[in-house]
Amino acid sequence: MHTVDTVVSAQDLAKQFTTQAGHLDLFTGINLEIKRGESVAIIGPSGTGKSTLLSLLAGLDQPSSGKILLNNTDLNSLNDKQRAEFRNQHISFVFQAFHLLPDLTALQNVMLPLQIRNHKKAEQEAAVWLEKVGLGERLDHKPAELSGGEQQRVAIARSFATEPTLLFADEPTGNLDEHTGEQIIQQLFSLNQEQQTTLILITHDPLLARRCQRALRLHNGTLEEIEA
Numbered sequence: 575m576h577t578v579d580t581v582v583s584a585q586d587l588a589k590q591f592t593t594q595a596g597h598l599d600l601f602t603g604i605n606l607e608i609k610r611g612e613s614v615a616i617i618g619p620s621g622t623g624k625s626t627l628l629s630l631l632a633g634l635d636q637p638s639s640g641k642i643l644l645n646n647t648d649l650n651s652l653n654d655k656q657r658a659e660f661r662n663q664h665i666s667f668v669f670q671a672f673h674l675l676p677d678l679t680a681l682q683n684v685m686l687p688l689q690i691r692n693h694k695k696a697e698q699e700a701a702v703w704l705e706k707v708g709l710g711e712r713l714d715h716k717p718a719e720l721s722g723g724e725q726q727r728v729a730i731a732r733s734f735a736t737e738p739t740l741l742f743a744d745e746p747t748g749n750l751d752e753h754t755g756e757q758i759i760q761q762l763f764s765l766n767q768e769q770q771t772t773l774i775l776i777t778h779d780p781l782l783a784r785r786c787q788r789a790l791r792l793h794n795g796t797l798e799e800i801e802a
Contacts, residue, residue, distance in 0.1 A: 580643075581740055581772045582608035582631060587640035589626055600626060601795040604640070610739075613766060613773040615783035617800070618792040624776045627792060628742050631774065632665055633657040645739060662690060666733035666741050668762065670748035672725045674717040674732075680704055680724075681713040684732045691736065703731035707761060723754035727761065734765050741766065744776045759785065 587604035590597050600623040608614050618624050629635040631642060633649045642649045645664055652660060666687075667673075674683045684700035693699060704713055707727040717725050726746065733741055746762060747755030763785060766773045775786055783789040789800040 579609045580607055581610050581612075581645060582606060582774070583641075583643040584631065585641045585643075587627075587630065587642065588638045589623065589630060589635075590638040599795060601792070601797070604797050606631075606790070606797060608772060608774065610772055611770045612788065613763070613775065613786040615775045615777055615786040615789040616792055616797070617777055617780060617783045617789055619778055622792045623795075624778075624792055625744055627797075628744055628774065628776050632667070632740075632742055633661055662687070664739040666736055666738035668726070668729050668733050668741065668743040668746045670745040672717070672722075672729050672749070674725055674728055676717050679714050679716055680709060680720065680728045680731075683717070683728055684735055687732060687736050699735055700731070703735045704728070706734075706765070707731045721754075722750050723758060726750065726758050730758070730762055730765065734769060734771070737769065738771060740772045740774070742774050742776070745778070746775075747779075747782070 584604055584606040588602040589600045591600060604627070616624055616627060626635065630637050633644070644660070647660060649657060675686070678686070681697065681700050681704065684703055685696045688696035688699055701713060704710060707730055709724060709727055709731070712720060712724060720728065743762060747758055750758060759782065773786070775782070777783055790797050791800050
C-alpha cells in the first residue's frame with residue numbers, strides 16, 4: 575500500500591530488450607515499496623539487471639511497462655527534461671567509477687551540483703562537506719592527484735551536499751581495496767544515518783547488503799526479500 579512515507583513505489587515493472595535472437599525479458603512484474611529514511615540493498619550476481627533496475631528507479635531509463643512513483647511523482651508522466659530536473663532536485667548517485675570531472679578540483683566537483691541549483695553559498699557548502707569526509711586539506715587537488723579512496727570520498731561529499739531525498743549507490747566499493755572499501759562504507763552509512771536520506775545500495779556482496787535495514791535479491795527476473 576502506497577503511503578505518504580513511501581519514497582519509492584514500483585508497480586508491475588518490466589524491462590525488455592530486443593536482440594537478434596528476439597525479445598529478452600530482463601525482469602517482469604517487479605513490485606517495490608521503500609519508505610523515507612530506509613536503507614535497502616539490491617543484491618544479485620552480475621548480469622541479473624541490478625544496474626538496469628537502478629536506472630529505471632532513478633528515471634535514467636524508462637521501463638517497458640509498469641509505473642514508478644518517486645516522492646508521489648509518476649516518472650512516466652514527465653518528459654526527458656522534467657525527469658532531469660526532478661533528479662537534480664531529489665536524487666544523488668555514488669558510482670563504482672567515481673565519475674568526477676578530471677579538470678575540476680575536489681572543491682569544484684562538489685560545488686557543481688550546488689551551482690546547478692543556484693545555491694548562494696556553493697563554495698562554502700562544498701568545503702564543509704569535504705571537511706566532513708576528511709578532505710579539508712585536499713580542496714584544490716584534482717582527481718588524478720587523489721587516491722581511489724579519496725576520489726570516492728569526494729563523490730560521497732558531492733552526493734550528500736545537495737541534501738537528496740534519495741541516494742543510489744551502485745557498487746560504491748567495487749574499485750577499492752578491502753580496507754579502503756570498509757572505510758568508505760562506514761562513511762556512507764554514517765552520513766546517510768545523520769542526514770536521514772533514503773539509500774538504495776546495489777551490490778553483489780552479501781555482507782555489505784546486511785548493513786542495510788532491508789535486502790532484496792534480484793534473481794531470474796524477480797525481486798524477493800531476503801530474510802534477516
